[in-house]
Amino acid sequence: MSTGAEQWQAILQISRQLNSQLEIDALLELVLEKMMEVVSAEAGTLWILEEDGYLAPLVARGPRAEALKGLRLLPGEGLAGQVVVEDQPRLVPDVRNDPTWARRFDDSTGFVTRSLLCIPLRARKGVIGCLQLVNKRQGESFTSDDLEVALALAGQAAIALENSRLYNWQRQLLNSLIRVLASALDARDPYTSGHSERVSRYAVLTGREMGLPPEELEALERAALLHDVGKIGIRDDVLLKEGPLEPEKWQIMKTHTEIGARILGTVEPRHLAQKMYEGALYHQEKYDGSGYPTGIKGKEIPLVARIIAVADTFDAITTDRPYRKGAPFHEALKEIRRCSGTHFDPAVVEAFIRGMSKALPEDDN
Structure with a gap:
């Protein structure tokens, strides 16, 4: 997006979509792809905090995104891990000058990270993950305006994501209970x-x-x-x-x-x-x-x-x-x-x- 007005117009459109989506897979795709579009990011990863405290990349887009599958961040590791632990967004114009950057991901994927924008996904009961945006297109750096727009979307995305997870958990519970009852009858x-x-x-x-x-x-x-x-x-x-x-x-x-x-x-x-x-x-x-x-x-x-x-x-x-x-x-x-x-x-x-x-x-x- 080239202007702030266009960015905020996109945010309003995305918000409406987020509020109407409960299927978690579709929601994750929507959050990441639209956010990358809004701030003109080359790549992005949606990290979700798992029960054991590790961060897992549930959705990744951009060059070498497939190589992230199976990788996990230790609690507090890297920029994403720090953002989740500290519950603070980070804008890093040059990762080479940031000691929290986890270089092992570039080493394992062959991707070259220049700049990062990382936003905590803060839901009702705390941080559930983070949205990481990588390398603004045309070689530019992310700006404070990009950070402000990303924060606005991340707050709504986190609530929508939490609602989606609750919906899916409840559906899984219902289906499991129905199967247990059916098995008990058959027995x-x-x-x-x-x-x-x-x-x-x-x-x-x-x-x-x-x-x-x-x-x-x-x-x-x-x-x-x-x-x-x-x-x-x-x-x-x-x-x-x-x-x-x-x-x-x-x-x-x-x-x-x-x-x-x-x-x-x-x-x-x-x-x-x-x-x-x-x-x-x-x-x-x-x-x-x-x-x-x-x-x-x-x-x-x-x-x-x-x-x-x-x-x-x-x-x-x-x-x-x-x-x-x-x-x-x-x-x-x-x-x-x-x-x-x-x-x-x-x-x-x-x-x-x-x-x-x-x-x-x-x-x-």
């Missing part, structure tokens, strides 16, 4: 161990073939993991019975869909749990209306449940049970196709078979 019956995970993989594979966006794929994955959560309310003499169930016990088993819906219907916020609720309640519905618990048919059945129905049946066919051996995958795929239009949505079946054909070795197709 009740040794013959269905891993069932929920497999159904989830098959469902996501199908959803991807159908072109579902990432957020819907994530919701589908969670719903598939918990589609059988209602079996927690089915007593052992029904759930664990070897062989076909008597009519009375079969009626009890069928209630797992409604039990699951009651459990998941209490999850808040409701709009985020809706797909899980639909998967639990409707995954035993059939495309021709002959399923349970409500007998709805066709597109009345939510898409998430139509996808889980195919994945669930495929896993049931291919899994060994005490009273029968699981069928080979190619036979199970034929059975799924045979039930297209009656038990299953034809569009879902085609997507499932396409996805499985890509994922399986040729001998299994």
Whole structure:
């Protein structure tokens, strides 16, 4: 940027983008690339403070940036380490005259550092890293105006980055808890161990073939993991019975869909749990209306449940049970196709078979 006015206009634009971005990878890219653009830097590195106190380069741009991968700064090492420890920005016109400069990075990458601008990323609970900008273009030196602009952006970037990390940690925690619950449910019956995970993989594979966006794929994955959560309310003499169930016990088993819906219907916020609720309640519905618990048919059945129905049946066919051996995958795929239009949505079946054909070795197709 050639003028201060242009720099501050860019800061306003970047701030709006930062406040709308929660995906951490995209956020890191945005912070570094825009900051380099604003101050006309040749290269840049976004260092993040890890739990052990080391600084790691999460994103690097510029000549030889790839060579930084795997390198870490000791606590307090180099200019970046000092900036994080002291929580003070630094502008170094000539690194050769600065004793804190860590020369080993230039030695290991072959890059020539002339000048540096290093800004701490200060969030609510302290410094979480630093933004390092290297070598102003056209051989010029960074100025106090560059420092002021970088400070303005770094403060907002740090808060946005902290929010993004919290968001991702919470999402990881939720996904981990869902997987633990699914594994605990599967563990009740040794013959269905891993069932929920497999159904989830098959469902996501199908959803991807159908072109579902990432957020819907994530919701589908969670719903598939918990589609059988209602079996927690089915007593052992029904759930664990070897062989076909008597009519009375079969009626009890069928209630797992409604039990699951009651459990998941209490999850808040409701709009985020809706797909899980639909998967639990409707995954035993059939495309021709002959399923349970409500007998709805066709597109009345939510898409998430139509996808889980195919994945669930495929896993049931291919899994060994005490009273029968699981069928080979190619036979199970034929059975799924045979039930297209009656038990299953034809569009879902085609997507499932396409996805499985890509994922399986040729001998299994």
